[in-house]
Amino acid sequence: xxxxxxxxxxxxxxxxxxxxxxxxxxxxxxxxxxxxxxxxxxxxxxxxxxxxxxxxxxxxxxxxxxxxxxxxxxxxxxxxxxxxxxxxxxxxxxxxxxxxxxxxxxxxxxxxxxxxxxxxxxxxxxxxxxxxxxxxxxxxxxxxxxxxxxxxxxxxxxxxxxxxxxxxxxxxxxxxxxxxxxxxxxxxxxxxxxxxxxxxxxxxxxxxxxxxxxxxxxxxxxxxxxxxxxxxxxxxxxxxxxxxxxxxxxxxxxxxxxxxxxxxxxxxxxxxxxxxxxxxxxxxxxxxxxxxxxxxxxxxxxxxxxxxxxxxxxxxxxxxxxxxxxxxxxxxxxxxxxxxxxxxxxxxxxxxxxxxxxxxxxxxxxxxxxxxxxxxxxxxxxxxxxxxxxxxxxxxxxxxxxxxxxxxxxxxxxxxxxxxxxxxxxxxxxxxxxxxxxxxxxxxxxxxxxxxxxxxxxxxxxxxxxxxxxxxxxxxxxxxxxxxxxxxxxxxxxxxxxxxxxxxxxxxxxxxxxxxxxxxxxxxxxxxxxxxxxxxxxxxxxxxxxxxxxxxxxxxxxxxxxxxxxxxxxxxxxxxxxxxxxxxxxxxxxxxxxxxxxxxxxxxxxxxxxxxxxxxxxxxxxxxxxxxxxxxxxxxxxxxxxxxxxxxxxxxxxxxxxxxxxxxxxxxxxxxxxxxxxxxxxxxxxxxxxxxxxxxxxxxxxxxxxxxxxxxxxxxxxxxxxxxxxxxxxxxxxxxxxxxxxxxxxxxxxxxxxxxxxxxxxxxxxxxxxxxxxxxxxxxxxxxxxxxxxxxxxxxxxxxxxxxxxxxxxxxxxxxxxxxxxxxxxx
Numbered sequence: 001x002x003x004x005x006x007x008x009x010x011x012x013x014x015x016x017x018x019x020x021x022x023x024x025x026x027x028x029x030x031x032x033x034x035x036x037x038x039x040x041x042x043x044x045x046x047x048x049x050x051x052x053x054x055x056x057x058x059x060x061x062x063x064x065x066x067x068x069x070x071x072x073x074x075x076x077x078x079x080x081x082x083x084x085x086x087x088x089x090x091x092x093x094x095x096x097x098x099x100x101x102x103x104x105x106x107x108x109x110x111x112x113x114x115x116x117x118x119x120x121x122x123x124x125x126x127x128x129x130x131x132x133x134x135x136x137x138x139x140x141x142x143x144x145x146x147x148x149x150x151x152x153x154x155x156x157x158x159x160x161x162x163x164x165x166x167x168x169x170x171x172x173x174x175x176x177x178x179x180x181x182x183x184x185x186x187x188x189x190x191x192x193x194x195x196x197x198x199x200x201x202x203x204x205x206x207x208x209x210x211x212x213x214x215x216x217x218x219x220x221x222x223x224x225x226x227x228x229x230x231x232x233x234x235x236x237x238x239x240x241x242x243x244x245x246x247x248x249x250x251x252x253x254x255x256x257x258x259x260x261x262x263x264x265x266x267x268x269x270x271x272x273x274x275x276x277x278x279x280x281x282x283x284x285x286x287x288x289x290x291x292x293x294x295x296x297x298x299x300x301x302x303x304x305x306x307x308x309x310x311x312x313x314x315x316x317x318x319x320x321x322x323x324x325x326x327x328x329x330x331x332x333x334x335x336x337x338x339x340x341x342x343x344x345x346x347x348x349x350x351x352x353x354x355x356x357x358x359x360x361x362x363x364x365x366x367x368x369x370x371x372x373x374x375x376x377x378x379x380x381x382x383x384x385x386x387x388x389x390x391x392x393x394x395x396x397x398x399x400x401x402x403x404x405x406x407x408x409x410x411x412x413x414x415x416x417x418x419x420x421x422x423x424x425x426x427x428x429x430x431x432x433x434x435x436x437x438x439x440x441x442x443x444x445x446x447x448x449x450x451x452x453x454x455x456x457x458x459x460x461x462x463x464x465x466x467x468x469x470x471x472x473x474x475x476x477x478x479x480x481x482x483x484x485x486x487x488x489x490x491x492x493x494x495x496x497x498x499x500x501x502x503x504x505x506x507x508x509x510x511x512x513x514x515x516x517x518x519x520x521x522x523x524x525x526x527x528x529x530x531x532x533x534x535x536x537x538x539x540x541x542x543x544x545x546x547x548x549x550x551x552x553x554x555x556x557x558x559x560x561x562x563x564x565x566x567x568x569x570x571x572x573x574x575x576x577x578x579x580x581x582x583x584x585x586x587x588x589x590x591x592x593x594x595x596x597x598x599x600x601x602x603x604x605x606x607x608x609x610x611x612x613x614x615x616x617x618x619x620x621x622x623x624x625x626x627x628x629x630x631x632x633x634x635x636x637x638x639x640x641x642x643x644x645x646x647x648x649x650x651x652x653x654x655x656x657x658x659x660x661x662x663x664x665x666x667x668x669x670x671x672x673x674x675x676x677x678x679x680x681x682x683x684x685x686x687x688x689x690x691x692x693x694x695x696x697x698x699x700x701x702x703x704x705x706x707x708x709x710x711x712x713x714x715x716x717x718x719x720x721x722x723x724x725x726x727x728x729x730x731x732x733x734x735x736x737x738x739x740x741x742x743x744x745x746x747x748x749x750x751x752x753x754x755x756x757x758x759x760x761x762x763x764x765x766x767x768x769x770x771x772x773x774x775x776x777x778x779x780x781x782x783x784x785x786x787x788x789x790x791x792x793x794x795x796x797x798x799x800x801x802x803x804x805x806x807x808x809x810x811x812x813x814x815x816x817x818x819x820x821x822x823x824x825x826x827x
Contacts (some may be wrong), residue, residue: 026123028127031127042208047083047087061207064130090225104153106192107155110148120212126349128207129352133343143467143468144182165490171187171198173187174251175201181210187252190489194493197226197227201240210231238261247270249265251274252274254406262274266774267770279405280313280437282301283316284315286318311408311464316416318418352386360408370396391411423449424452428453430476431782432477438461455474457815467674470485475813485814495800497798497800513748517745518564518746555727560584570634585754589759643692654706661812663675668818676815677816678812679708683711683712685711686711687764687771691796693718693719696796697722699803714751714754755778761784770791772790
């Protein structure tokens with residue numbers, strides 16, 4: 001490994017014989033002058049001006065390559081958060097009412113002013129973070145500019161492309177230290193474009209470019225308070241997120257902190273998006289161009305010293321080419337240059353902090369002690385600074401810690417596979433699902449594998465390619481929400497009819513919430529409805545109608561063998577239904593998972609035809625369903641008939657969307673095609689409210705299943721009978737077994753079991769404020785997506801509230817597949 005900081009003199013002959021690099025250091029003078037202009041001491045940037053509160057502690061920002069102190073920044077306190085959020089709240093009243101064109105002009109102006117200071121930002125980013133100048137100069141800052149230009153366009157088009165939506169309010173943006181400025185732009189651009197205002201909390205280690213950016217925004221004429229920066233430690237960021245006037249939290253960081261934020265914000269009505277960790281697979285087939293693979297690996301894992309959430313840190317090689325690829329990779333590692341971040345010729349700079357160095361070292365030493373083979377080249381590694389050598393670990397298995405957990409450093413872990421199915425299984429055998437790449441010259445194979453990976457971004461013959469026009473974000477424990485593209489805009493808007501829910505604080509005992517089964521509504525034997533006058537000599541009892549639960553395409557008795565009574569609107573006993581427990585949930589989820597692969601891969605047209613068929617068969621039972629609904633709820637027969645008709649219309653509405661929301665081709669800067677696919681989430685658990693018991697049931701299950709999901713659904717707790725009548729409709733409508741599974745019982749008891757289930761991918765809950773809080777808090781365990789109502793009812797009969805794009809947003813997750821070209825024309 002050559003030392004990027006080598007200072008010895010060499011003759012021309014020596015240089016040509018060994019091809020060694022000389023130093024090519026970027027000058028830091030302009031950055032030093034900017035720091036000096038601020039006396040190397042920074043406060044917050046609030047309301048368009050610098051704010052330096054008294055009696056504050058300071059944090060020293062250092063250059064990780066040299067240990068040199070760059071500047072001191074303020075450690076914020078609660079009063080600083082109040083000041084910044086109040087400034088953003090006041091600015092929101094003006095900013096959100098500006099015309100789309102005026103907001104677009106502001107974002108355009110910011111982009112132009114960033115370009116004016118592009119070199120200054122690049123050098124400061126490398127000094128503050130430790131990354132090579134060629135990465136900050138050629139990748140990070142150009143992407144920042146690209147995001148502002150791109151989102152200036154979305155600001156202009158908001159009233160056309162996002163008409164049913166409105167801005168949320170004040171956004172708290174919390175970004176990490178690995179891409180301080182780029183990830184700042186990923187949060188701020190869509191937020192401002194959609195009419196929100198922002199309070200940004202940069203990472204503790206890397207604050208300086210955010211503060212410089214705030215100055216640039218003021219220079220560009222951004223109105224005061226629209227964008228504010230406050231600095232502080234990790235706990236300070238949590239306090240910002242919990243401020244009562246913050247309406248949305250946009251967070252990028254570790255999965256552990258993401259869980260903490262999910263629990264902290266549970267039940268508050270705040271919108272949350274999380275872009276978290278990853279353990280991305282880099283899959284190499286024997287049909288791949290191995291020279292391209294080796295260079296791709298260098299970019300995938302050693303880009304930014306491996307401190308990238310989407311780093312290709314798991315190398316999966318087909319057995320037949322594993323030895324050859326490993327040999328070539330080791331040869332390439334010998335040519336990697338590690339050194340000063342301002343040297344234009346280095347491949348890797350310094351790690352951001354000593355704690356990061358310690359963590360990476362512990363991972364590698366543990367792998368050694370477990371018998372793994374570790375290949376490192378430490379010769380020529382700079383002696384001063386936080387530098388770690390490029391590392392390759394082999395002879396590991398799926399249970400190895402270095403395979404399972406995110407290392408977040410320049411460490412590549414390699415394994416082999418035999419078949420494509422095994423490669424997919426290994427790639428998906430992870431709690432993470434942020435990204436991955438597929439390397440092969442066989443395009444059908446590449447596309448099939450890409451579509452089979454459970455990840456938000458998949459690159460074909462490439463890795464770590466980003467663009468403002470394509471959303472970036474994860475599946476599973478890599479979080480939810482997207483940064484970039486139109487799909488990223490939805491994280492910063494709410495339906496135009498909806499006001500932010502502000503539920504009153506409620507205490508939830510998470511360990512005991514709804515834990516007991518069958519105690520809320522015990523059975524009442526002896527209340528039997530008589531069909532006729534018992535004094536009549538020919539009186540006959542009616543044939544008992546037994547309402548069962550429904551899963552796996554069959555009617556089942558509840559596993560508990562308990563029943564619960566159902567009463568009509570006058571309190572009169574009507575019937576018994578099954579009182580399900582956690583074992584019924586287990587069985588229903590297993591049935592749903594068995595149906596998921598086949599249902600998700602069915603042609604969209606076929607799914608549409610089945611839902612149309614459900615509507616057709618429901619219409620045949622219109623009168624029966626209307627009278628049953630009327631007797632149960634007390635509405636008139638005409639009103640009940642209107643609800644049944646609304647159900648039929650809604651089934652038609654969602655059937656129409658079966659083949660009309662699959663995705664689009666993104667217009668990125670890639671020479672090739674970037675395909676955004678809206679994929680099903682998987683198993684969605686749904687807990688229905690009590691109002692409009694038939695219509696809300698149809699309105700919730702239909703959008704989920706038409707988009708390829710399978711559901712375990714709990715109908716209205718008070719009035720479940722209309723939903724149970726539907727399973728006979730399902731049985732006659734060719735709906736495959738396990739696509740819709742119906743469990744009756746206590747809404748909260750079943751929701752508790754469903755949201756805690758590790759194999760349920762999303763939970764929709766429409767019940768109480770306390771239940772909503774419990775669902776959001778419990779979802780943090782495996783970071784499943786949630787949709788709750790915080791105890792606020794909606795008007796299911798209104799098309800804006802009972803249908804629309806909001807339902808599709810919650811029923812799908814976006815994957816971007818990047819496919820390059822370049823056989824005929826120069827790339």
